[in-house]
Amino acid sequence: MPEILLNVKNLRTVFLTSNSRITAVDGIDITIGKGEIVGLLGESGCGKTAVALSLMKLITPDEGAISADSMQFKGRELLLCSEEEMCRIRGKEMAIIFQEPMAYLNPAFTVGEQIAEAILVHSPMKKKEAWEKAVDLLKLVQIPGAVNCAAAFPHQLSGGMQQRVLIAMALACSPELLIADEPTTALDVTVQARIMELFRRLQQERGMSVLLITHDLALVAGIASQVYVMFAGMIMEKANTREILSEPLHPYTRELLLSLCYLEKQEQRPENLKSVKNISGIQPGCRFHRRCSGAMTICSKTVPPLVDFGRRSVRCWLYGKGVG
Amino acid sequence: MKKKWLIRLVFSVLTLLIVSILSFMIIEFAPGSPISRYADNPKITSADRERIIRHLGLDKPTSVRYFIWLKNVLRGDFGLSYMTGRPVLTEILARLPATLKLMLFSFFISVAFAIPIGIYAAMRRNSLPDVLISFISYLGISLPSFWLGLLLIYIFAVKLQLLPAGGQLTPWFDSSAFPLPVRPAAVFWEHLRHLLLPAATLSFGNIARWCQYLRSSLLETINENYIRTARAKGLNSRTVVYKHALRNAITPLITVIGLNMPAFFAGAVITEQIFSWPGMGQLFITAVFARDYQVIMGITIITAAMVLLGNFLSDILYAVFDPRVEYRG
Numbered sequence: 001m002p003e004i005l006l007n008v009k010n011l012r013t014v015f016l017t018s019n020s021r022i023t024a025v026d027g028i029d030i031t032i033g034k035g036e037i038v039g040l041l042g043e044s045g046c047g048k049t050a051v052a053l054s055l056m057k058l059i060t061p062d063e064g065a066i067s068a069d070s071m072q073f074k075g076r077e078l079l080l081c082s083e084e085e086m087c088r089i090r091g092k093e094m095a096i097i098f099q100e101p102m103a104y105l106n107p108a109f110t111v112g113e114q115i116a117e118a119i120l121v122h123s124p125m126k127k128k129e130a131w132e133k134a135v136d137l138l139k140l141v142q143i144p145g146a147v148n149c150a151a152a153f154p155h156q157l158s159g160g161m162q163q164r165v166l167i168a169m170a171l172a173c174s175p176e177l178l179i180a181d182e183p184t185t186a187l188d189v190t191v192q193a194r195i196m197e198l199f200r201r202l203q204q205e206r207g208m209s210v211l212l213i214t215h216d217l218a219l220v221a222g223i224a225s226q227v228y229v230m231f232a233g234m235i236m237e238k239a240n241t242r243e244i245l246s247e248p249l250h251p252y253t254r255e256l257l258l259s260l261c262y263l264e265k266q267e268q269r270p271e272n273l274k275s276v277k278n279i280s281g282i283q284p285g286c287r288f289h290r291r292c293s294g295a296m297t298i299c300s301k302t303v304p305p306l307v308d309f310g311r312r313s314v315r316c317w318l319y320g321k322g323v324g
Numbered sequence: 325m326k327k328k329w330l331i332r333l334v335f336s337v338l339t340l341l342i343v344s345i346l347s348f349m350i351i352e353f354a355p356g357s358p359i360s361r362y363a364d365n366p367k368i369t370s371a372d373r374e375r376i377i378r379h380l381g382l383d384k385p386t387s388v389r390y391f392i393w394l395k396n397v398l399r400g401d402f403g404l405s406y407m408t409g410r411p412v413l414t415e416i417l418a419r420l421p422a423t424l425k426l427m428l429f430s431f432f433i434s435v436a437f438a439i440p441i442g443i444y445a446a447m448r449r450n451s452l453p454d455v456l457i458s459f460i461s462y463l464g465i466s467l468p469s470f471w472l473g474l475l476l477i478y479i480f481a482v483k484l485q486l487l488p489a490g491g492q493l494t495p496w497f498d499s500s501a502f503p504l505p506v507r508p509a510a511v512f513w514e515h516l517r518h519l520l521l522p523a524a525t526l527s528f529g530n531i532a533r534w535c536q537y538l539r540s541s542l543l544e545t546i547n548e549n550y551i552r553t554a555r556a557k558g559l560n561s562r563t564v565v566y567k568h569a570l571r572n573a574i575t576p577l578i579t580v581i582g583l584n585m586p587a588f589f590a591g592a593v594i595t596e597q598i599f600s601w602p603g604m605g606q607l608f609i610t611a612v613f614a615r616d617y618q619v620i621m622g623i624t625i626i627t628a629a630m631v632l633l634g635n636f637l638s639d640i641l642y643a644v645f646d647p648r649v650e651y652r653g
Contacts, residue, residue: 058555083561091558098556103549107648108571118557153647169557 002033005177005209006055007072013047013054015064024050024064026233029306032177035207037199039220039241041256042230048213049099051230052181055211056096057086074176092122095175099182101162105154111138111165112150118172137168142194159186167195174206181213196223217260221245229253232287234303239312249314251292286317294318332639336632343628344397344621348390351617357382358406358615380406393621402625403618407611412622416604420626422492423603427592430523434530435581441531442538443570449543457535464532469591473525473598480521487517490600494518522599526591530584537580542573575645582638585631 013025024047032038042048053059054066057078071078073094081089098104106114115134116127131150138146141164154162163186170178178199184192200223202208212224220227220241227244229237229252237250248254286292289299298317306315359376362368377383381392396403402412445457481489488494493514502510545551546569554568555561596605604623611619643649 053552056556058552087558087560089558090556096556098549098553100549104553106550106554106568106572108575108646110647114553117559121558155648166553169553172557 002035004031004072005034005036005074006030006032006211007070008055009069009071011051011054011066011068011071013050013059013064013066015050015059016062022064024233025054025066028230028233028235030055030211030228030235032209032211034176035203035209036226037203037210037212037224039224039227040211040213040230041215041217041220041227043215046230047233048215048230049181050233052096052179052211052213055179056090056094057081058090058096088122091118091175092173093175094177094179095170095173096179097166097170097181097183099185101159101166101186102154104166105162107154110151110153111157111162112152115150115165115169115172118169122173133172134168137172138165140171141165141168141198142191143168160188160191163187164191164195171202174202175208177209177211178202179211179213182215183212184219185214185216192219199223217256229256234287234315235306235313236288236316237312237314238306239314243312249312249319250288250316251294251318252288255291286315332636336636339632340625340628344394344625345390347621347624348386348393351615351620352386354615356615358617360615397625402622405611405619406616407614407619412618415607415619416622416626419602419604419607422601423592423596423605425492426519426522426526426596426601426603427588429519430526430530430592431588433523434527434534437527437531438534439538439574442535443542443565445535445539446542446546447565449539454539457539461532461536464528465536467528469525469529470594470598472528473522473595476521476525477598487521489521490598492518492602522595522601525598526588526595529591530588533584534577534581538573538577541576542569545569545573548572571645575642578638578641578645582635585634589627589631 008028008030011025011028011030012023015022015024026047028051030038030040030051040048040051050059055071055078057066059066068079073089078086078089105111109117112131112134115137116130119125119130119133120127135146135150138149143149143161143164149157149161149165154165157165163183167180167183170180180199184195187195196219199208199210199212203210210223212220214220221244224241227239227241228235229244229250231252237244237248237253239249244253245257248257285298285300285302286295286304289295292299296317304315304317306313307319309319358380359373359382362373362376381389384392393403400413402416404410405412405415408415441457445454448454477489480487497514499507499511499514542565546565548569551564551569554564559568592603593605593608595601596603597609600606604627607619608623610616611623
């Protein structure tokens with residue numbers, strides 16, 4: 001186990017809407033080692049993005065609140081960091097790539113300005129210098145004609161270009177932890193592969209850690225060493241990638257693997273793999289029991305604990321209460 | 325791009341044409357005429373009246389008169405005032421500086437107050453200051469300017485005797501009475517103190533409308549995803565609000581301000597009347613009561629042209645602020 005970079009215990013994120021509270025993340029533990037690429041796998045609506053925002057404390061009091069037993073980053077307790085201290089961490093030590101690139105780029109500024117700004121916040125230099133660095137970053141993320149691209153406004157770029165601009169922006173200050181929320185969903189497969197290659201290179205050369213958040217098991221399989229499988233705000237299974245692929249324990253993980261096989265065979269997805277958009281009305285028992293083919297009586301009554309098997313852990317009554 | 329602005333110009337000219345036709349008709353349908361004031365004058369016989377009507381060209385049908393008027397205007401001749409016999413353009417140009425002074429000053433005040441107040445209210449939304457600002461804004465939107473003007477005169481000119489009740493300058497104001505070093509300051513203050521009340525009357529509604537608009541626009545913008553991106557870069561909340569949010573929130577305000585221009589001019593007419601401000605608005609009211617068709621038409625056209633120019637400027641500004649705009653057209 002390498003040196004621990006991020007260690008989160010019992011993270012809970014609650015969003016407030018006008019008339020309800022939605023628990024998007026319900027007690028999650030995540031550990032990321034230095035220079036490690038970790039996958040967070042789950043379908044849309046399971047709370048992946050909420051985890052990403054919570055780790056950077058980017059949820060405003062108007063939107064909701066986070067709580068945790070601890071959120072250690074580089075030995076520092078993020079929960080105790082003031083907003084000012086968080087500003088120094090965000091973008092520099094910990095950066096994030098959002099999905100939906102169009103919405104996450106400011107329409108009023110050129111992309112070059114926006115990337116240069118990300119550099120200038122943390123390292124004061126001449127504007128021209130920052131601009132040149134921005135162009136270099138655009139080259140790094142495989143944008144053809146980087147000089148012209150830097151001078152363009154977001155609406156003048158294609159979705160794939162915008163996504164790469166966001167990636168370049170996140171890499172601007174060589175963060176130690178990169179949180180990548182569906183970073184390549186908008187990209188075609190060849191560019192996707194190159195971006196993954198870039199992540200791996202940065203991991204090896206600079207010791208950058210990556211939390212890769214995606215619904216794409218294949219993407220995770222290709223690059224991550226550890227995988228967390230998330231469902232309805234909870235971690236269902238955690239293991240290293242090889243074990244997840246060869247011997248998935250949780251029925252949900254199995255379903256995910258199965259769906260991947262189905263996709264490869266160009267067949268229909270299993271019928272019960274509908275997405276759960278609304279996890280606000282949480283029922284008692286295992287979050288997955290309604291969709292689980294092997295559900296037992298206990299599954300609808302009590303939430304199973306996350307059972308630790310040493311290197312891996314799983315949250316399912318199939319594996320009893322402990323050392324299985 | 326050039327083509328787009330050219331089309332704008334053509335439409336502006338068309339708008340002016342339609343404005344002129346409509347106002348001409350409205351004046352025509354309005355009761356009374358330039359010679360109404362002689363109706364009860366025993367010294368003026370009906371023959372005299374006939375002569376005046378013929379002299380003013382009012383005996384011709386409306387459509388013919390309109391085209392004569394239009395032909396003259398196209399040559400830059402707005403005709404002679406029925407009241408004074410002087411050229412309409414001369415009358416208007418004599419009044420224009422006072423009006424422009426009042427309007428530009430009010431415009432500057434409106435923007436200078438509306439933007440910070442709007443930001444302040446948005447940043448502290450639903451707090452006591454915000455609720456108070458909303459309340460005062462609703463007052464500002466609903467209070468008619470003639471009432472507000474009279475109230476201000478009552479408080480500041482009559483009761484507190486701090487500011488003059490009207491006029492542009494005190495008639496006996498003599499700058500040479502002041503020693504040379506303070507003379508510019510004295511002149512400036514003399515102008516400013518006369519401006520304060522009418523400008524406040526004219527600006528109150530604008531500030532109210534614009535600050536509330538900016539408030540809601542800013543609150544909407546702050547929920548945009550790119551604001552999250554800005555925060556994720558490590559920018560402090562000041563930079564996030566003043567650079568990333570404000571830039572996008574202010575763009576729609578520019579359009580609102582542009583659309584507000586006609587109301588602004590209309591407000592100026594009444595405000596000038598209340599504060600005896602020797603501007604175009606006062607001239608307009610006098611002309612309406614005297615049924616001075618030529619002056620009414622002249623002011624209407626020039627005001628309409630200024631409104632169109634204002635809208636045109638706001639469109640250009642919009643394109644400057646929002647890079648997406650020029651590609652839409």
